[in-house]
Amino acid sequence: MARDEDKDNRVTDRVGFICRSLRRAIIEQALEPGAKLPEDALGERFGVSRTIARHALGQLAAEGLVELRRNRIAVVATPSWQEARDTFDIRLGLERLVVRQLSGRLTKAQVAKLQAHVDAEEEARNGPDAVSIRLATEFHVMLAVMTDSPILIRYVSEIAYRCCLTLSLYSRPHSSECAISEHRALIAALAAGETEKAMGMMDHHLDSVASRALVAPGKPRGRDIMDILAPYAEAETAPPEAGKAPAKGGAGRRKTTA
Amino acid sequence: MARDEDKDNRVTDRVGFICRSLRRAIIEQALEPGAKLPEDALGERFGVSRTIARHALGQLAAEGLVELRRNRIAVVATPSWQEARDTFDIRLGLERLVVRQLSGRLTKAQVAKLQAHVDAEEEARNGPDAVSIRLATEFHVMLAVMTDSPILIRYVSEIAYRCCLTLSLYSRPHSSECAISEHRALIAALAAGETEKAMGMMDHHLDSVASRALVAPGKPRGRDIMDILAPYAEAETAPPEAGKAPAKGGAGRRKTTA
DNA sequence: CGCGCTTCAAGTGCATGCACTTTGGCCGCG
């Protein structure tokens, strides 16, 4: 990722740097949906002025990772359940394009690179979930990058990141074991040029991730506090264990990158 | 009609306003690819400071409509031929999703609205091309909006705008007559819930727009001057008018769509 | 004891100023 850093396009890069950092923090769930991102705190943390931080926030907002509300502190986006489903749906469509594009056209080097990445995933399996999620996401982004189509790259990256977001909202502990083997199988199919098969695998892969991970709309984790409180408003009969303090918000003052 | 749209999200709206204006200017080809967009000129024109103009430019850059180069004046993006093809390809994938989502689910009011829009297209047929293009684009955006899926809306809008851009680079005078009847037919199929048929129509529609409009890579109008000059640099023997001389990236045939 | 109003601090919205970079013209030199 430090590769094409200073191409000379894109904003100076301090903005880019902040974006990348924030994105990473978000997909690793160091920043949960709803986390506040005050401009000055950001600026201070990254050693830049609010102007830059603001710009970065703007970019991230354009990608749908943060929410900007006028005169309010920016927050990490909290996609609705419906949006989450849509996101996966669209992602599927986009990744099919990737597969179609790539099938039978992968160079040996590319295949090797992909395999190496999956090896890394394997290795990180016992590490923190955050890392597995990031690696799994990066695998897909890597595929997109290999299409060499800037637009496709952008869209797939964006949506993959958004998926991480929804995952961090609506998923349970996470289980990425099968994902890894599915990644391997996908590589094989792509390398062999079995387009249809590869597409089917991608379908199945994403579909299973979605249905396995996306747990029903019942209780969105970091969602609006009012949602969490909702069941308590109904009746005062033994509320389930929810270790969240009511008013003050357990987040303390400003959160920034971990 | 330029009044609302600010539910309270998004930037203050002066930024939004500039974005919208610029987008419109771009898709109507009042601003050709490569056109310069200096911050202060923009700011002056819209009665705001460079800060705002800059922010707008940033948004547009995120959408791929303008290009930002460090320390240089921002310009309207000039997608390469390859990107143009990719764009249409991806667009097709996205619009298929739209169709699938919409098929058989359109309310009477929606159908009416669509038909009214196509009527407007019909009416504008003798007007300037710019308007026809805008209307045709808006038709597709309108469809996307009806899916009620924010992400899909965003992506389709974005890519539709980008297509306008490529059209203004690589298309001939334009002929949108058939597009109108195709729009009508599409509405009918959608209303009738004939998903497969509707998808096929969308395929055909976009494909024909692409292949009809996108005239070969021969002479990209506003594209990098170096490309145009390349064949002349080789030898001074009568430069052919279409020959692809440089060893540049493959203009090689790529699956358009299935 | 609770409820609404006031007041204040945190935070954003935006403009402006200054430094740095790029560009293109001008001039002197070969």
Next chain:
DNA sequence: CGCGGCCAAAGTGCATGCACTTGAAGCGCG
């Protein structure tokens, strides 16, 4: 006559200051 370097104008990069908005604590009133 051409060519390469200097210089000013134009433009961006970024920080900072001030006005405005918002949320909430504090306070008085019922």
